[in-house]
Amino acid sequence: MTDPTAAPAVLSVDLDAVARNYRTLGQVSGLPVHPVVKADGYGLGAQVVATRLMAEGARTFFVARVTEGLRLRDALGSQSAGGPVIYVLDGCRAGEAGALRAADLRPVLNHPAQMQDWTTAGGGACGLQIDTGMNRLGFRPEDAPETFDGLALVLTHLACADDPANPMNRRQRDLFAGVVGRYPGAIRSFANSSGCFLGPDFAFDAVRPGVCLYGGGPEGRPDTRIAPVATLTARVLQVRDVPAGESIGYSQGYVADRPIRVATVAAGYADGVLRAYSPAGAVWIAGETRPLLGRVSMDVCAVEITGLDVALGDPVELFGPNRLLDDAAAAAGTISYELLTSITPRVPRAYSQ
C-alpha cells in the first residue's frame, strides 16, 4: 500500500510534536534528554522517532532488548559514522556480550553475572543500574561495585514518580545520591518522564523519558506542556439502524433500549483496539464523542451514531487530539504505555513532519 492513510485503520505520528516534547522535557528538567525508544519507540516506530530526535540533538538512546539495539544501530549507523550512543536496559544475557560489543551497544549491567560476561567478552563502555527500591533490576546500593572499568553511565528507576507527593521519590533520590559518588566519571541518569517534573532536587546529569515524548501521561493525563503525538484513526465500514430490543455483536454485549443508528468501524483487537474498552470505551466521530457498543471484535467495533451525519469511509478517532490517549487508556482500565504498545503491525504508521 503506497498511501498508509488510505488503510482501514492507521496510526498517525506527528514527529514535530515528538520534537516539541523532547525540547519541553529538556527545558523542564534543565538537563540533556536521553530518549527511551524501547518497544519500537512505544509502538510508534523507533527508527523514525530516533532519526527525528537525532536531528533535534539527541545523541544517547535507551532500548530494552539487545535485538532492539541491533536494529536501531543498523538504522542509525555506527558511532564512528555519526550514530548515537545506545544503551540496552536488559544488560547482556549469557553469550550476548560479544554481539553487543560488535554492534557498539552498551549494556546496562544489572547483576554480577552480567559484569562477568561483559568483562570476559572484553568489556568497554557500559552502564550500571542501581536498584533504589523498585526491586526489579539492578544492584542494591549495598551490593553495588566500588568501581568498574568502562562505566559511562549509572542509572536508577523511579517507582512512583507519577505521584509527586509519594515519599518513595525522595527515598530513591537519596539512595541514588548516596551511591553515585563512587563513579565520578559516569553520567548520573535519574528521571523518567514523570521524574522530569519533580523539580531541581531530582536533577542529576541527564533524564531518560519515554512516554511523554510520545504524548502520554504516566498515569492520567500528562502535564499540559506535553503535546499529543499519536492518532489512531479507523474508517466506517457500514452504517445500520438497529431497532429497540435487538443486540449488537458477540454475546449480545449491548442491547438497544431504543431505536439507534450504529456505525461498524474497521478496527478491532487485532489492530490494538482493546477488548477491555467494553463497556466504557468511546470514540470521536463527526465532531462528537460517542460510545462504543458491546464487545470489540477482532476486526471491527460498533459505535453509536444516532442523530449524526456519518457516511461510509468516514474517519473515526480512537485516540488523538479529540479523544486523548490517556482518557482512552483509562476507559480500558489501563495506561497510555499499554495502549500505544498494543497497536499491532496490521496498522500502518503514517508520519507527518
Ligand SMILES: *Cc1c(COP(=O)(O)O)cnc(C)c1O
Ligand atoms: C521504560 C523506562 C524508562 C522510560 O519511562 P517513562 O515512564 O516512559 O518515561 C526509563 N527508564 C527505564 C529503566 C525504563 O525501563
